[in-house]
Amino acid sequence: AGDQELKLLGSWASPFVIRARIALNLKGVGYEFLEEGLGTKSELLLKSNPVYKQIPVLIHxxxxxxxxxxxxQYIDEVWAAAGPSILPSDPYDRAIARFWAVYIDDKWFPLLWKIIIAKADDEETAEAAEQVIAGLQLLEEAFEKCSKGKDFFGGKSVGCIDIALGCYFGWVKAAEKMAGVKLLDKEKIPLLMGWAERFCSADAVKELMPEVDKLIEHGKMVRARLNAAAT
Ligand code: GSH
Structure with missing residues (x-):
């Protein structure tokens, strides 16, 4: 509604921020986007997220x-009537969607991140790549079950797991190039490869997915900062 003030603190490259923006697009909700700089934190961010001091923060x-x-999930609940439902309506399906969203962040993404910030293409990187692929194969099976033959994990439209996993797609491609490893293999994850294409070209998503070359540049900057801090 017009009387609502909505701000999103974020950054173009952050997969976490992209999640919030996809959800807002799905619901057709307008908002003010406030870009945080790399390595700096605005007063508003520190005040709004004093526990983690991280983006994204939605200020409603x-x-x-x-x-x-x-x-x-907040966006899905507040704008429940606008646009498709992001979480499934069935409690069991909803639990499964949340389960995979947690798996993706807690188990899978840290392995991908390891590849991105690796100093050298060493044995550890190769091992992380194997584990990332194994995770994608688990998600391939999950897709088969959740999508029930439809286009997305969420069925006919982009839902919770689609957003949780899809936001990382650009970073998967960046990791492949940065470390010279193959993570996306049509032979191993045929369904997910088709899904990724549909996800990236969905209306709510397409203009939010950063160019891979820009992500690589950004990833190298983050890696340099982390390595400098570690020495
Ligand atoms: N679990 C958080 C979420 O899902 O929102 C992760 C957010 C996160 O890692 N944000 C990063 C950040 O703000 C940007 S991609 N990093 C700055 C910092 O940690 O100081």
Whole structure:
């Protein structure tokens, strides 16, 4: 509604921020995007997310909401009537969607990140790549079950797991190029490869997916900062 004030603190490259933006697009909700710089934190960010001091933060009529998947669920609940439902309506399906969203963030993404910030293409990187692929194969099976033959994990439209996993797609491609490893293999994950193409070209998603070359540049900058901090 017009009387609502909505701000999103974020950055173009952050997969977590992209989640919130996809959800807002799905619901057709307008918002003000406030870009945080790399390595700097605005007063508003520190005040709005004092616990983690991380983006994204959604500020709805002055009230901050933190953590990307919590923001996605909040948007789904507040604008329930607008656009398709992001979480499944069935409690069991909803539990499964949340399960995979947690798996993706807690188990799978840290392995991908390891590849991106690796100093050298060593044995550890190769091992992380194997584990990332194994995770994708698990998600391939999950897709088969959740999608029930439809286009997305969420069925006919982009839903919770689609957003949780799809936001990382650009970073998977960046990791492949940065470390010279193959993670996306049509032989191993045929369904997910088709899904990724549909996801990236969905209306709510397409203009939010960063160019891979820009992500690589950004990833190298983050890697340099982390390595400098570690020495
Ligand atoms: N679990 C958080 C979420 O899902 O929102 C992760 C958010 C996160 O890692 N944000 C990064 C950040 O703000 C940007 S991609 N990093 C700055 C920092 O940690 O100081």
């Amino acid at each position: 009529n002055g009230k901050p909401i933190c953590e990307s998947m919590i923001i996605v």
